[in-house]
Amino acid sequence: MQKQVAVLGAGSWGTALSKVLYENGCSVNLWSRNQSQVDEINHCHSNKNYLPDSVLPDGLKATSNLKAAVETAQVIVFVVPTKAIRNLAHQIAEFITEPKLIVHASKGLEQLTHKRISTILEEEIPIKKRTAIVALSGPSHAEEVMANDLTTITAASEDEESAKTVQGLFINDYFRVYTNKDILGVEIGAALKNIIAVGAGAISGMGFGDNAKAALVTRGLAEITRLGVAMGADPLTFMGLSGVGDLIVTCTSPHSRNWRAGHLLGEGQEIDTILTEMGMVVEGISTTKAAFELSQEYNIDMPITDAIYKVVYEDAEVKYVILGLMQREGKSE
Template identity: 65%
Template sequence: MKQKIAVLGPGSWGTALAQVLAENGHDVSMWGHNPAQIDEINTYHTNRHYLPNIKIPESIVGYKELKAAIAGVDAILFVVPTKAIRSVAQEVTKHIAGNPYIIHASKGLEQGTHKRISEVLTEEIPEDKRKEIVVLSGPSHAEEVAVHDITTITAASEVEEAAKYVQDLFMNDYFRIYTNHDVIGVETGAALKNIIAIGAGAIAGLGFGDDAKAAIMTRGLAEISRLGVAMGADPLTFIGLSGVGDLIVTCTSVHSRNWRAGNLLGKGKNLDEVLDNMGMIVEGVATTKAAMELAESLNVDMPITATIYSVLYEGKDIQQAARDIMLRDGKVENEFSQK
């Protein structure tokens, strides 16, 4: 059934998801705060800064006014940076009409509160103005989805009907969606894998090879799982698409902003230089701080996260940080509760 969907955030991932929806026959509007970008989408049907060489469907209409973009929609898809989720949700609440589904495909934890994105959306958009909230997450690069590479991700909601609704919206022959009820696990895996990807990029930048890559990914997954379970997640989620799947794709690809940022750090650049060079949001930097604070409050040991935090926020030499984490006391691997 044809649906009317508003996509908030015309970055690379928002544009790729809008393309999937339009190609599936849905009526898609896109909203963004950059007027020139919206003009480009409407005039040339491109978004060159984020997805160069990609022609997006002409049926996608860009809007500069949020109220117009969400008028009469069946669902609203948030794909804005984590730091903007609350403010954009507040604006949506002012103008929302009807009871649309709320979907988000952003990955991070809110600074200060350490809240997951669905928690922020729940706080800001009253129940009487929406249907259920659904998380869309998993191993995916916008650059690959845009050229129809095969991709599989997860739609997570506590209400099965809502997850299936999103599954039906997006499913096609190159974009496959699985449903999941573990919202906490899916959001936690999505946010925390960006931290480990910074570490994986740093290892590559320092000149280490595949052994080190395997080590940081495997032990990084253990950290993600420990914190996620402490937050109430199902541990099985972390061996699925939004856990190990998303971790693999983010830790091994040059498409990953977080991997690229870590790679530059490993090559000796400082954080300010790295962020200036990227030109896009690197969610893992802010998430490292939020996760470190959250882990301390929950008494969860996260040595890789702590090491990356020391480099990003305390100015620790990255080569010394790599040596120090290797010289930690010996641990038992296969006990889940082991720190």
């Protein structure tokens, strides 16, 4: 039986996931609040603002009617920025009349509360209106998924059967999906890798090479793992796709908006100018503040996060902050 799926958010990743679902035989409603974007997807089969070089399947349909998208869906996939999750979840809860499988493919932590996305969804969508919550995460650029490039990610949930259901919806010859029970670890890895990607972009923008990049990614993984384990995650999760895998893809590619923002920081541009000119949400910037505050709450040493926080929120000069990392007291790895 054909699954009815609502994908909420028509950015690059929401569009790419909709394409995978459509090609896998699902009936997909891709929702956007922007009517001109909906018209472009439906009539021109493109989404130029987010995926300028991609052609969408003719049968992939978009809508700006949130109620219509949600009411008929069996599965609802959130692919909007973290800051929009709570309000959108609250809105759709009133349209749900029977339990739905809730999936999210966003990566971040809520400001002020520091809550994970699955926690926000639990709070805003009553338990009687959902069968389970699954996080979809891993090393993936939307542009490459649109080109059917080989991609492997994770479906994580405390409910193993629901994770397997999501695995079945998305898996195909070029898009492989594993399951994982550690949704906490998967969400923490997904959120915090964006901070390290900003740092990786910054050292590239400053002209440093592969040695520096490798050091930053490796030590970044160490501090992500420290915080994740303190919060209750399985340390092995961070050696998987949503940990080291996501770090590699996000810290080494100009496709990553977090890397691009960091690269511009390294070249000396101001953060406000960067965010305005990019015109897209850079999750690593807001996540830096949440992770910095969490590191203090859990008393976890996170020097790279601290460094990025100083640059973004305290106007420290990036070159001095990066060199400061190298001048820290020697210690055991």
